[in-house]
Amino acid sequence: MDDSLLAAPLPRTLxxxxxxxxxxxxxxxAVPTARWVREAQLLSERYRAARTAQGAPLATGEAQAxxxxxxxxxxxxxxxxxxxxxxxxxxxxxxxxxxxxxxxGPGTALWxxxxxxxxxxxxxxxxxxxxxxxxxxxxxxxxxxxxxxxAKWEHLDLRALxxxxxxxxxxxxxxxxxxxxxxLDAESQRQILAAAWQRTAGLLLIVEPGTSAAFExxxxxxxxxxxxxxxxxxxxxxxQTCPLxxxxxxxPQRLKRPEFQRRAREARSEWEExxxxxxxxxxxxxxxxxxxxxxxxxxxxxAYAEATISTAAGVARYRGLKRHRDAFRLVKQLEWGAALxxxxxxxxxxVER
Numbered sequence: 001m002d003d004s005l006l007a008a009p010l011p012r013t014l015x016x017x018x019x020x021x022x023x024x025x026x027x028x029x030a031v032p033t034a035r036w037v038r039e040a041q042l043l044s045e046r047y048r049a050a051r052t053a054q055g056a057p058l059a060t061g062e063a064q065a066x067x068x069x070x071x072x073x074x075x076x077x078x079x080x081x082x083x084x085x086x087x088x089x090x091x092x093x094x095x096x097x098x099x100x101x102x103x104x105g106p107g108t109a110l111w112x113x114x115x116x117x118x119x120x121x122x123x124x125x126x127x128x129x130x131x132x133x134x135x136x137x138x139x140x141x142x143x144x145x146x147x148x149x150x151a152k153w154e155h156l157d158l159r160a161l162x163x164x165x166x167x168x169x170x171x172x173x174x175x176x177x178x179x180x181x182x183x184l185d186a187e188s189q190r191q192i193l194a195a196a197w198q199r200t201a202g203l204l205l206i207v208e209p210g211t212s213a214a215f216e217x218x219x220x221x222x223x224x225x226x227x228x229x230x231x232x233x234x235x236x237x238x239x240q241t242c243p244l245x246x247x248x249x250x251x252p253q254r255l256k257r258p259e260f261q262r263r264a265r266e267a268r269s270e271w272e273e274x275x276x277x278x279x280x281x282x283x284x285x286x287x288x289x290x291x292x293x294x295x296x297x298x299x300x301x302x303a304y305a306e307a308t309i310s311t312a313a314g315v316a317r318y319r320g321l322k323r324h325r326d327a328f329r330l331v332k333q334l335e336w337g338a339a340l341x342x343x344x345x346x347x348x349x350x351v352e353r
Contacts, residue, residue: 039067210275
């Protein structure tokens with residue numbers, strides 16, 4: 001395959017692409033700083049509070065859209081990139097050409113996906129908020145990726161399924177639902193997911209915030225798609241029902257905060273761990289299944305190192321004792337979210353959860 005169609009490995013700490021960073025900074029510079037900072041802070045309050053109406057928009061109007069770009073977009077980009085990279089690692093060599101982004105916001109997934117898969121050449125974005133579409137189009141003009149600059153934007157509320165069905169029956173190599181399902185009631189989630197799967201020729205990626213509530217949304221979506229015949233790509237190592245009971249999993253992507261996000265968040269730290277829950281399912285299977293995935297940050301003490309791993313046999317903690325130096329080091333150095341191709345061998349042993 002042409003190396004130009006492959007993304008560079010994801011760095012430990014991710015930064016916004018320079019062209020996206022500069023486009024956001026330029027958009028923010030066009031209005032008084034106090035205005036977009038205030039809108040970002042109000043947005044943060046709405047984001048953390050319980051929404052009074054399912055599906056109520058998080059941001060409407062130009063000022064709120066700018067607040068979203070300053071505060072929410074960087075972390076969302078990091079989550080999408082983390083999920084995309086983990087997914088792409090399971091299907092190396094796959095080079096999608098077309099993508100549909102459902103509930104696109106200002107187009108964050110368009111930027112993330114074309115960075116992961118430079119092979120993408122035709123993008124379609126469906127979004128209901130005119131201000132986010134306007135911002136997305138403005139940001140896209142600064143992109144170095146031709147696919148982002150030429151993306152087709154459509155004004156569409158995903159809950160109006162009759163309009164969604166009428167727009168197109170075209171299928172896409174990649175369909176993305178990023179930070180969408182968690183904002184809707186359960187019935188709307190099921191209907192939109194079914195409609196998204198109908199438009200998926202290859203891979204459907206669902207990404208939500210890394211919270212216990214959002215994980216349940218992702219788990220239900222995965223169950224529904226498995227019932228429709230989908231095959232799991234990531235993060236699970238199997239096509240079985242999720243084995244977690246009274247528990248949940250999520251994954252981190254470290255982000256170097258841009259200056260405008262630090263200002264909007266009133267944060268001193270230059271970085272954050274942006275956590276996400278995700279499910280990538282496809283109409284095809286991976287060439288080489290994995291044995292398991294690390295679903296917690298490994299821990300260690302003076303006696304042992306321990307990692308929680310999900311496999312087709314279930315979820316268990318695997319422990320390497322300090323007296324077994326190599327085993328201890330191996331478990332301690334496992335990365336949260338890592339896919340493990342082969343089973344861990346003795347003297348590393350599972351322990352009761």
